[in-house]
Amino acid sequence: MSQTVDRALSILPLLAQGPADLGQVADRLGVHKSTALRLLRTLHDHGLVYRQQDQRYRLGARLFALAQEAVENLDVREIAHPHLVTLNEQIGHTVHLAVYEESEVLYIDKVEGRYPVRMYSRIGKPVAITVAAVAKLLLADLPEHERRAIAEKLDYPMYTSRSTPNAAAFLKELAAVRDQGWATDLGGHEESINCIGAPIRGAAGRVVAAMSVSAPNVVVTAEELLTLLPLVRRTADAVSREYSGSVTPH
Amino acid sequence: MSQTVDRALSILPLLAQGPADLGQVADRLGVHKSTALRLLRTLHDHGLVYRQQDQRYRLGARLFALAQEAVENLDVREIAHPHLVTLNEQIGHTVHLAVYEESEVLYIDKVEGRYPVRMYSRIGKPVAITVAAVAKLLLADLPEHERRAIAEKLDYPMYTSRSTPNAAAFLKELAAVRDQGWATDLGGHEESINCIGAPIRGAAGRVVAAMSVSAPNVVVTAEELLTLLPLVRRTADAVSREYSGSVTPH
DNA sequence: GCGGGGCGTTGCACCATTTGCAACAGTCAT
DNA sequence: ATGACTGTTGCAAATGGTGCAACGCCCCGC
Numbered sequence: 001m002s003q004t005v006d007r008a009l010s011i012l013p014l015l016a017q018g019p020a021d022l023g024q025v026a027d028r029l030g031v032h033k034s035t036a037l038r039l040l041r042t043l044h045d046h047g048l049v050y051r052q053q054d055q056r057y058r059l060g061a062r063l064f065a066l067a068q069e070a071v072e073n074l075d076v077r078e079i080a081h082p083h084l085v086t087l088n089e090q091i092g093h094t095v096h097l098a099v100y101e102e103s104e105v106l107y108i109d110k111v112e113g114r115y116p117v118r119m120y121s122r123i124g125k126p127v128a129i130t131v132a133a134v135a136k137l138l139l140a141d142l143p144e145h146e147r148r149a150i151a152e153k154l155d156y157p158m159y160t161s162r163s164t165p166n167a168a169a170f171l172k173e174l175a176a177v178r179d180q181g182w183a184t185d186l187g188g189h190e191e192s193i194n195c196i197g198a199p200i201r202g203a204a205g206r207v208v209a210a211m212s213v214s215a216p217n218v219v220v221t222a223e224e225l226l227t228l229l230p231l232v233r234r235t236a237d238a239v240s241r242e243y244s245g246s247v248t249p250h
Numbered sequence: 251m252s253q254t255v256d257r258a259l260s261i262l263p264l265l266a267q268g269p270a271d272l273g274q275v276a277d278r279l280g281v282h283k284s285t286a287l288r289l290l291r292t293l294h295d296h297g298l299v300y301r302q303q304d305q306r307y308r309l310g311a312r313l314f315a316l317a318q319e320a321v322e323n324l325d326v327r328e329i330a331h332p333h334l335v336t337l338n339e340q341i342g343h344t345v346h347l348a349v350y351e352e353s354e355v356l357y358i359d360k361v362e363g364r365y366p367v368r369m370y371s372r373i374g375k376p377v378a379i380t381v382a383a384v385a386k387l388l389l390a391d392l393p394e395h396e397r398r399a400i401a402e403k404l405d406y407p408m409y410t411s412r413s414t415p416n417a418a419a420f421l422k423e424l425a426a427v428r429d430q431g432w433a434t435d436l437g438g439h440e441e442s443i444n445c446i447g448a449p450i451r452g453a454a455g456r457v458v459a460a461m462s463v464s465a466p467n468v469v470v471t472a473e474e475l476l477t478l479l480p481l482v483r484r485t486a487d488a489v490s491r492e493y494s495g496s497v498t499p500h
Numbered sequence: 501g502c503g504g505g506g507c508g509t510t511g512c513a514c515c516a517t518t519t520g521c522a523a524c525a526g527t528c529a530t
Numbered sequence: 531a532t533g534a535c536t537g538t539t540g541c542a543a544a545t546g547g548t549g550c551a552a553c554g555c556c557c558c559g560c
Binding site: 002003004021022023033034037055 | 506507508509510516517518
């Protein structure tokens, strides 16, 4: 592993917490000011870091552009998108697409519902991993030891009284999700919002993404939402078929 | 500037175009495979790069998380957000907030309108710089030489017949915007969508951000939209005052 | 107006780090 | 099996990064 690059990259999460001046960066990195300066300059040249008027550094614009381009080039997303739109038109609720990567689950696409629901989700934002339907679907498919390892090291914030309380409950839920092939989040994240989700599988049968439909229970009750499950699953399966076909098998 | 870091960072935009394997990365960087491998490994350790099942590399999840954290810590955004929400509630249309940085204008916040408009904008996405109201506001405030330099090197895509056609027209428009203190985009980006925008100024009077209201002309005509201008400007001014007050003058 | 402290910046000499090579290992196709 | 291809490792050479010390600058207090 390259030391120089390692140090340079360590600056990014540091600046993510807020702007910092040269001295602060050098201190936190444990290197000389001049070293920090050169690293920052290089980051700056690549647009990853921006220098504001008060000379302090903060993360730069190119970072967004990169994240943006990256998400738009994900092939699952590309294939799934039209299906999400169609589903959204059919049922009117907000539709999400998410993937798992390195112990995190994050939204990579979203189609807003026509009901005025303000869900706090955003593309690129890490998902509430212990409660979200998509997170359950993605984690349920991991090999057992990995699933267990992740479950153990997670926090279990009680967003509501129906949030998953601890690792044991979570693993049990994951097992159920794995068996039934779909997942729900009934008020586990936001008291008034329910979700149902289904997995998208690649050629090898592994879950590569998950999609979900979210609706506030002032519009549809949880039971009514569950009646949409077959439609959601059919959509997810359609995406799976298309995705499996288009990818060179490995 | 650090060569090692420079090379490592050059990998990111390269991967933004799509996944690539070790050999391709090494070739495009012009370095030996083993060198590329070590750089990729370092990037991987920091989560900026992800290795998919077929061994190819693509941009990683942490990139999104970083961009996300960064945008949430922008103080203009933090201050402006409640104002955007209020404005949105009053008029029902989509509200955007954007900043200028290193020759780019990008959205840093967005509140969706209640009308089913599907505008292709997203937080972190670079704005259509030659036509968007927010872009005009931000560029209009730059020192003259910088403004000219940017105008010259931009492309002027004709999204619609009313798009800004060339540098001369753009500079003229910027001068007008600068004088009047507000800006519009009347069908210059999407034929059926009009925007009006107003600048947010820091303590020194410089424009630090810009906000805009967008509405499809099937809902309100351009003239009707313009009647909302005073309200938009008042909101922007309120943000300006709050922002100026909270920032240590320089 | 003068002097001190803080911060960012530069040139330089040393040596740790990175580099490319060459050889190895694994996988797939012929 | 054999060959071609890709990813991986150990190593010796030297390039490129590092920390130091000195400088310039601005701001603040005396």
